[in-house]
Amino acid sequence: MADQLPTYPITERTCPYDPPAGLLELQSQAPLVRVQLPTGPAWLVTGYDAARALLDDPRMSSDMGREGFPTLYKQKMRPVLKGSFMRMDGDDHAFYRTMLAGEFSVKRVAAMRPEIEEACDQLLDEMVRKGPPTNLHEAYGIPVSSRSICRLLGVPYEDSEFFTTHLEALFDPHRAGAPERIAASKAALSGYLDELVTRKQKAPGDDMISRLVADYLVPGKVERPELLLTSYLLLAAGHETTANMITTGTAALLMHPEQLTAVRDEPQLLRGAVEELLRYLSIFQFGITRIAVEDVTFGDQTVAAGEGIIVSPLLGNRDQDVYGDPHTLDVRRRSRPHLSFGHGPHLCVGHTLARIELQIAFERLLARLPDLSLAVPASEVPFRTETLVFGTVDLPVTWGGRTAGASA
Template structure:
């Protein structure tokens, strides 16, 4: 431990669960005040630098001397057992675990699928999906209704399935396996089984697309690689794993939390229902406020680096707490207030630097369409349970809520 951490924080293991559903753990704030760069113990064992300040976080995420390669010694793996770690090290790395030229090439290969132009062409289809799911909500007599299953989960799941060419009829399968993989309370055996079953499913999917291509991202990737003579079946399976799991889990949780945030701040909701032009700003603020993927931005130093007045040695792990950084009062005035008119495009909910989330503009568009459409079509929507009684995912790597009862 560094000497700058005092009192109750000196023996703290991180990360810790959020005590309040709308705020970071109090320990994060105290760490940020005492030492925004601090060496701490990790709940999964070992130690790493914990980075809680916004300025220091951006500096690390933009610095190529910090590696994203999970296979490197010293990389801080939170709540990953030894068997899963060995499995990760023998499989082709996911894009989020690549560095330098390898990462740039892998990202460039799929970047065209997420351009503003291509996403704009998707907007009418996403709008149609959202309207159809809300039609189903309005057609049922059941009250209360679980908004997670009725809208928040199916919209991003159907969108990513159509983009990737994954049969939506299989959504229960991959959603259930993803849920096991991202829960800290899942046993090592269950987590390994979920990973293995997902990879086996995607291996079969890529094999079928190699022989029967369609009009989807992976069929286009296969055609490009064949033309270049670089067909990489295992690499495509890893890409499929990343895009499928990341493409629905984070957005689904943000939709649910965004609805909770707006319903519990009716004066903020009134601002965007009166002027939907403010919805894009509201989405950015909700992303900052909840920061569902808090500790996934881990790195390991490849050489000695001076950051925030601290010397990080080569081989030392670093975990950037995006949640803490997004609540840094030096950057975001009154961070505990949800303010949909706040201009916060510099938040770290999508990361920063070369690994900034590839699908961030798709997520923004889905959130904007859902929020505008839901509150326009069901203006009397309200929570059917007290916030403190909702089943928040305090044990998950990606924060959210398991179910969200609503009525109108």
């Protein structure tokens, strides 16, 4: 019976970097396990191969408007993603992916490298000038992420405090009063972006929103609400997740000094180290929701039409049949692609930008502050385990006399 199913989400962790013991127990049972969500039963996808297969299966729909679509929220609220391209299927989804593909192409993102490097260097200069200790999230993680997504979209960076404040509400849906806070923040950000689009129509710049206005809004290929929602989601996703990865990834390296030394002293490891940190941390922790539009079988288990699934990147990335010693951070690891950006047609559209941001942010940080260390005992670093995005938002760090020269 439904009331006998294990409840999900499970958030309590013994070690901040390891999945909850209750989740690992479910993973040991089968690649798909029935769980009880706040809205009813669904399948939790615990295995790597099952996750890839189901995320790539066109019989699994992202449309939140379908009856029985699974939700993780205890409080009733209007889902932020509902009606967006992230919740479309088939040709509708493909249209928006094509619209955005050029903006996140390898070539366009690579062209942003000098600006990201300059931003990192300037922020590190300011950190060194003020001296230790500092909260790395506020001094480095947030502004690196904000500057990059602002530059791409064409959002004035001087407005970053405004949208950072409102974006924080979106990633804590279990907090008391969350529905009202999320609705108010979404309205404020939508109003802000509406005014910004109007300005881009009158005075376009070299940025994504200007190009989407000229190429899609003006010719009538997309409606204004659709453009606003797309811009809103890209701003939110590009800001919060990357900022959190910079901060939480740095914390993980500082708490695993042998891994930190390897990355700092062997720059050729950096690209692989970023992928390992993405796998190891799996910061989008609760999972990816879908609903079956037809019966779908994986192994000896069948997800019936109308049943929901939650694909857990956290568990897929810790599948011991795929990753040797999966609960160990190993920056030298060479293994199969992780699931932290999803998989299949809905693979995160901004993964190219996120990867280059992380590579530059870690490279610049470790080169400039080679003796970076925690300013508090590791046990006192606070982690968020009940929010959509796992990690630490307060990372007190310090450094001594070993600093590289200021940027030119």
